[in-house]
Amino acid sequence: MAEASTASADAVADMLADATDSLDPLTDAENAHVKNRARVGSARPSSLLYTYGPGAVMDLPNFAVMPAGLDDWDPIWKRREHVPTIIEPRLLDVVRMHLGRDVDSLRPYPWQPKRGGPSTEGTDLGVPARVFPQWFRCTGCDYLGPLPRFTYTNTHPFRPDLAQFTHESCPGRGKKSGGKGKRSNPAVPAQHLLTCTNGHLDEFPYALWVHKGRACPRAESPDLKMRDANVGGSVGSTIVCTQCSASRGMSEAQGRVGRDKLPQKCRGRHPHLGAFDADCDARPAIVLMGASNLWFASTQSVIVMPRDDKQQTAALADQMRAELGLEKVAKYQAHPDFLRDLLSAHIDLETVTDDELAAAAAKAMAGDSDEVRQDKLAGWDPIDLLVPEWAYLQQPALFAQQSNSTGLMVTERDRGAKLHPHVQRVVAVNKMKKVNAVLGFTRLDEMDRVNDLSSRLVKLTRNKRPRWVPATEDRGEGVFLQLDVDAVAAWETVVLASPLWAEHRQAHDRNFARRFSETAKNVDSATRFPAPRYWLLHTFSHALIREMAMYSGYGAASLSERIYGWPGSAERSAAAGLLICTTASDSEGTLGGLVALSQPERLQSLVSSALRRAARCSSDPVCAMRTPRDPEDFLHGAACHCCTFASETSCENANRFLDRRFMLTLATTTGARVPGFFGVTNGS
Template sequence: MTPPPARRRRGAAPERSYPRRGSVRRAQMITTYGVGSLVAVDNESFMVSGIDSWNVSEAPTIHEHRLARVLGVKSFRLPPASDDTSKDGVRVRRFPLWHSCPDCNALQHVRGFNSPPGKNECGNCDEELVPSRFVMACAQGHIDDFPYWKWAHRSNRQEGDSGFCGGEMRLRTSGKTASLRSILISCTCGIPEVSMEGALRRQALSGLKVFCSGRRPWLKDAPTEHCSETPRGLQRGSSVAWQPIVKTALSIPPWSDGLAARLEPYWQDLRELGADRDGVKIYLKALTMKETYEFSVDKVVALLEAENHEDVAPEEEQSTDHAYVALRKQEYERLSEGKPESESDHEEQFICEPPRSSTSPLAPYGVTGPMLVKRLREVRALKSFSRVDTPDTHADVHEAPLSLAPMDWLPAMEVQGEGVFLRLDEERLGPWARSAAVAARVERMRNNHLRMLRERAQDAQLVPESPASPRMVLLHTLAHALINEWSLDGGYPAASLRERLYADDTMAGMLICTATSDSAGSLGGLVAQGEPDRLEPALRSALTRAQWCSADPLCVESRASGVGGINLAACHACVLLPETSCEHNNGLLDRALLIGTPEDPSIGFFREALQL
């Protein structure tokens, strides 16, 4: 990462390269240290700048046509990975700007310390400065330094006084406790010393006449925006100071054989030709003189027809939310249909086959149509981010932009792996989901989720619908139980597996796939777990394990659990997973829908299979 260059005097020689300030993995630039996030490097703190300031001349391009169309970009880019001699890299800016000296306890803007050139030290004490531990941010994504002066003087000024006192701020730690009460702020104007206790409460700054500054320091030359939100104090490393909004898609036929990536520079011309097969043939013949690759007319026409089919979707599916639903439906159809390895070439990124052995052992469980996904590619793109409000799949949060001006690309990463796709029998699922006891239990979770969404929503008229339904909660909980089982039995770390749910009135399936591209990626171990002779014992073991939790009877009798009470019988001792493995942040889970409760075993979808 590289910070922006310091202002230089006229006539000075330009800098050839920017100093290096640390390094992170490419995947972390999407999930942990993306645009707008704060990165601690040694004793300094920086904010990752917008993608319009990145130097991506050497960064590989990622193509995923379906996802790019939904996000309104042409392609994706891997975050830069550069060595010490390269000028490629990601820019960062120093933030927060208020620092303190551990020796003289001075607390002020970093410019006030008269640091030596190239160093972040106190000019008087030669001690390394400590970046402010606190910042303030609002739900609109704006962020600024914490208003220490107003916090220290909030109740220590005489009525009618105005303006700054002219004193110098001091910060020290008493060391008596690890709480905020031990962090003490004072001023040389003589006010009593005050602690930081209570500074992080949601409404702590509302009574201090502290307004949002509208600053967006991750965007170069960004003007301040008018913002009516009340800012909130946060710790610099808080998880709600930066939350990524990541969108994903699987590469499925006909876009998964690499042909679309080769045609990307010429795709607009091909789209204008449309259904003119002869015109496409002539264009491709001319293209072969430029590209050392023989293009199949039939495959190119099939791509054009597939895109035209997506273009004529109903009007209600043209919104972004419905576009994501359409992506999932396309994936569900392809996973159900499959694509044999015998019909694929070596460049094919999607191979999905039924198991070789009979699936009859799975019939008692209501599991039908298992598919072994032997080759899989997933693209994860960083669309935007949020602050203060935690986003989930259906929450109404403000999405802060990654650049000041719209760009035709977004940062992304790709994962090559494998997975197992399972569906539930609709003939058994329908009557079970319509039973009064099951519907009442899920309705309780749904009401709690809707209440949480209403509290987060910026507009009461735009509260999104909760995805909670009997089949969704059942599939979600089953996926968690299987991931935990394969983690114990197959040797996979739970964090290396990931769920992908397909649940609505027309879909009832789930894909469990590898979530990392390291040694736990595509070695065939996960596909082997999908063979019926292995899957049936794994299912029985997972369901048997779900019958008892070390927190029972409190867990199974819980009326509400989890954030916002959107879980029922689910805790860290039974079905919760690392949040990187879950699509819904460990929400909307209830293992009682798998195995029933002691009072009502009938609500368990698999109760009959466990009795065999």
């Protein structure tokens, strides 16, 4: 087992390693190890949110760990006098809709301050994590074995990179056991794992693999070796049994044919929980430790906005539940004086009346039944989180009334005389605060990509109803641009009838049908295909990110997008806008270089330059004419790394749904053509 602590002022997650708790009764034997609480690694809160959260494999310099489920975090927080929480009712309501009404709060990652000061506060805090994978290969003799066969060392408290597992008395390659020259050699994790679409993850059964599902005829627990194939025509590693000399290459386990040779039933293992699910009906597949499809975070985020009286009551109700828990709120709901005494130590209630306190208590106790919650979840759309933000940005009269306590400060900007006429409004986001929460994760296929069955969302606790979820609070700045909604609607009508749009729709249907997820067939692909205005805004956003990175003082990977693009319906008005922002969870804000670009003279020049650069790509005419046709199923058109693609930290949709032909009428385009929304721009 390993423990990690996250995010102090410099946003570092420090890890402590031990190997004590038995995780798997069949393949793990960790209980012989002694706890070691020296640091072994670090990560920023944003990494723990999107890359290395509970259930992910975090690759350290010499071995890997897996952040544990939230059950193992609770003992750490219980050592503290007060548990910090992040209050954002709009986001917490969405979390409860997904995970149940028992979720009391959003909590930041526990952090551990740097050593050296007189205070010992927080020295026992961290994000608990387990050593995983737990099969290692000796770099000196190729011995392959479970964790207890190796020795953990980390003697330097300020050098976490020195933490490693070693193979003591390693005989080396080509030497007889017991010969001279034995020494300790470092061991590295065995890379192969088994996973399934239900989110389970397990060690690869090397002993069964090399013996083709049977026991070794000469030893009950044979010693294995993993030899790299650097010569000849074979690919990958070879597993060898030292007792019976059986050998088998790992290349046989790859692909569709190899999957038939793997165990046909998943054991249902959740290493981050130290638990097993019964009766998993998915077939396991082989995956490498560093594979990009091993862990997909399922997160939701909102921009914090000024709250009206109703929202203030909801915020107080959430604070009440976070501090006292639902049971105590129910116990003292009819006694405002008791509630005030219990809460006053951590909540400022000087301006809160008894009636307001009673209303907040009633709000805290209120909650939807599971049936109502499931109905809401079935009809929920992620756009629902964006609608209030769009509505607020449409009311400049409210900007002067904003409270700095919300972390949001926006200013309506004048349009430059030379700004493209289709850019209708510009809003400078001087300050903003974004709250992000983790709902769970998936493996092999991203939940947000297909949004198929909620049962695919892997739980964060052994209990199906968590009491809290991890969250981060980011602060930053940005620029909001709104396009002419009527002009977008008129342009969209033309695009919907075009052959190019039909090609994109058919490619999306093929892509959706071929997904690895065994549950994607339960979803109508048409409900996951964004409207043409989203393609337009998304492509325009990427062009702006590339241009803004050259003048804002921030790298392109530090800029991110938030697209407000949907047609009008009975439930919501039409939207056509985008927010380019930069945020950080480990600082008090940003430096103002991005919001300065919203000044009329600078913005009109920047937009003109961005459109001019996007009009021509170094890969044209190939890029400009790219259209997916059967059997192709890629989800972009005239877009590539040379002209439009952005880093994964910037793009909200993994560089999908991009086509420069929707933004501009490209001179090099032939065949399927559509009028570009911004018309013809000189790309020279």
